Amino acid sequence: MFRIAIIGCGLVGRKRAAALRDATLVACCDSVEERAAALARPYGARVYTDPAPLLECSDIDVVLIATPHHVLAPLACEAASRGKHVLIEKPGARRAEELDTVEGAARRAGVLVRVGYNHRYHRAIRKARELVDSGAVGPLLFVRARYGHGGRPGYEREWRADPDISGGGELLDQGSHLIDLARWFLGDFHEVRAMTGTFFWDMPVEDNAFLLLRTAEGQVASLHASWTEWKNTFSFEIYGRTGKLEISGLGGSYGVERVALYCMTKEMGPPPTTIWEYPMVDDSWEQELAAFFEDIRSGRQPSPGICDARATLRLIDRAYQDSRT
Numbered sequence: 335m336f337r338i339a340i341i342g343c344g345l346v347g348r349k350r351a352a353a354l355r356d357a358t359l360v361a362c363c364d365s366v367e368e369r370a371a372a373l374a375r376p377y378g379a380r381v382y383t384d385p386a387p388l389l390e391c392s393d394i395d396v397v398l399i400a401t402p403h404h405v406l407a408p409l410a411c412e413a414a415s416r417g418k419h420v421l422i423e424k425p426g427a428r429r430a431e432e433l434d435t436v437e438g439a440a441r442r443a444g445v446l447v448r449v450g451y452n453h454r455y456h457r458a459i460r461k462a463r464e465l466v467d468s469g470a471v472g473p474l475l476f477v478r479a480r481y482g483h484g485g486r487p488g489y490e491r492e493w494r495a496d497p498d499i500s501g502g503g504e505l506l507d508q509g510s511h512l513i514d515l516a517r518w519f520l521g522d523f524h525e526v527r528a529m530t531g532t533f534f535w536d537m538p539v540e541d542n543a544f545l546l547l548r549t550a551e552g553q554v555a556s557l558h559a560s561w562t563e564w565k566n567t568f569s570f571e572i573y574g575r576t577g578k579l580e581i582s583g584l585g586g587s588y589g590v591e592r593v594a595l596y597c598m599t600k601e602m603g604p605p606p607t608t609i610w611e612y613p614m615v616d617d618s619w620e621q622e623l624a625a626f627f628e629d630i631r632s633g634r635q636p637s638p639g640i641c642d643a644r645a646t647l648r649l650i651d652r653a654y655q656d657s658r659t
Contacts, residue, residue, distance in 0.1 A: 336627060337393055339363065339418075341385050341409055342400035343373040346423055350398045351377070353619035356627065357396070363388050385409055389416050396630070399423060400450075403506070404499045407432040414439040414447060419630050421623070423450040425510040426643035428501025430651060437640045448626045448636035449643040451514040455618035455625070458581045458591035459515065461610055462572060465595060466519060471574025476554040477516050479570040481508045482563025483587075485535065489561070495537035503539030505530060505650055509559035512570075513646045514638060516547065516555035519572060522645065523547040523555065528653035534562045545653055577605070585616040 336357040340347045343364035351359055351373055363382035364370035370381045382388045389397070389412050397413040399406055400423045407427040410420045414436060426449040427433050440447045453459060465471065482504070493499045494507060505528075517523065525548040530540035541561040548554050560567075566587045572579040578596045583589035591612040596605040629636045 336630070337395045338398060339388055339391075339394045339396070340373065340398045340400065341388070342423075343369045344400065346400040347398070348373055349619050350400060350421075350623070353623050355620055355624065357623070360393055361388050361391065385412070389413055389418065394418055396421065396626075402493045402499050403428045403501050407436050410436045410447060411439045414443050414445050417443050417445060419445045419447070419626075421448045421450055421626055422643075424452075424514070424643070425449075425501075425506055425647060425650075426640070427647060428506070430644045430647035433640050433644050433647070440640070446626075446629055446636055447640050448622075448629065449638050449640065450622065451511060451638045451642070451646075452618045452622045453511045453515060453584070454518060454638065455621040456584060456591060456616065457612040457614075457618075458583065458593045458610070459570075460621075461593045462570075462579050462581050463518075465579060465593075466572065466574075470577060470595060470597075471572065471579055472576035473574060474520060474553060475573045475575060476556070477520060477570070477572055478556045479512045479516065480558045480560070480563075481512050481568050481570075482558075482560030483508075483566045484564045485541075485561050490535045490537040495535070495539055497539050500539060502650065502654065503530070503532070503537070503543070504541055504559045504561045505543035505545075505653060507559070507561075509543045509545070509557065510646055510650060512557045512559055513545070513547070513555075513649055514642065515570060516557060517642070517645060517649075518638075520553045520555060521549050521551075523649060524550045526649060526652040526656055528657045530654070530657040540657075543653070543657075547649065585612075591616075 339361040341363045359377040361380045362370045362374040396419045527546040545557040570581040580594040583591045593610045595608045
């Protein structure tokens with residue numbers, strides 16, 4: 335049974351704790367002691383406000399890091415250097431080069447690092463992956479996706495609005511999920527076109543990002559991430575030569591997870607349609623941690639791992655550059 339520490343006890347840290355299976359939460363760390371204590375109490379875990387002494391503990395096997403972006407990579411590097419396996423929340427860092435020290439520390443210590451792009455583990459996305467792999471829509475042509483929420487009062491004063499802490503705005507936040515999923519289905523992108531804008535929120539980072547990405551084979555991803563989506567939205571469409579997949583919802587305020595498969599007919603008329611819906615509780619957090627624990631047991635490299643996160647961050651860097659020019 336793995337012994338777990340969580341650094342960062344906010345919403346995501348609490349989700350990580352609730353998702354633990356075949357594991358014991360032994361330590362919780364947060365700069366706000368009351369927040370760490372509230373998470374630790376039901377598990378009988380130790381409470382820390384400084385991660386340094388926590389990372390020195392010998393009774394911790396895996397560290398889950400769910401902090402603001404500016405300390406994700408430094409904390410992951412410290413944890414890996416001390417022989418702990420690490421799950422870093424997405425995007426893993428503010429910039430791609432920040433992951434280099436993490437990768438080096440993990441290699442020297444012989445530990446594994448996973449990056450928490452947990453959308454890959456939502457039931458609807460898993461079903462879509464299964465359908466694509468089975469050839470249900472034929473060779474893939476392009477992806478079209480939208481993801482967004484509308485923020486909340488005071489959003490412009492939260493840490494995500496501070497570029498020194500966040501590294502960027504909505505492109506780095508929800509946009510990184512869209513890029514990761516697009517890469518997962520289409521592969522690496524060689525061409526990047528982007529426009530970003532701050533349309534509503536009074537902040538120095540973008541609240542909307544529009545991307546066009548193209549692979550070397552000519553497949554295209556059209557992506558829009560928004561902090562001005564007044565009705566929370568997740569839509570991810572995958573177009574193949576013989577059919578289409580339409581994925582919507584992430585549960586909760588985003589609506590029921592749903593996959594629709596539209597199959598082309600010889601007449602190319604209205605397509606036969608099959609729909610899968612997943613109204614049950616989201617199990618993506620449990621599935622993702624189970625995959626990481628199996629990575630550790632079997633010694634396989636995690637996917638998504640540092641290489642995936644670095645590729646996504648490099649695309650984001652290029653998108654910001656293209657938007658500026």
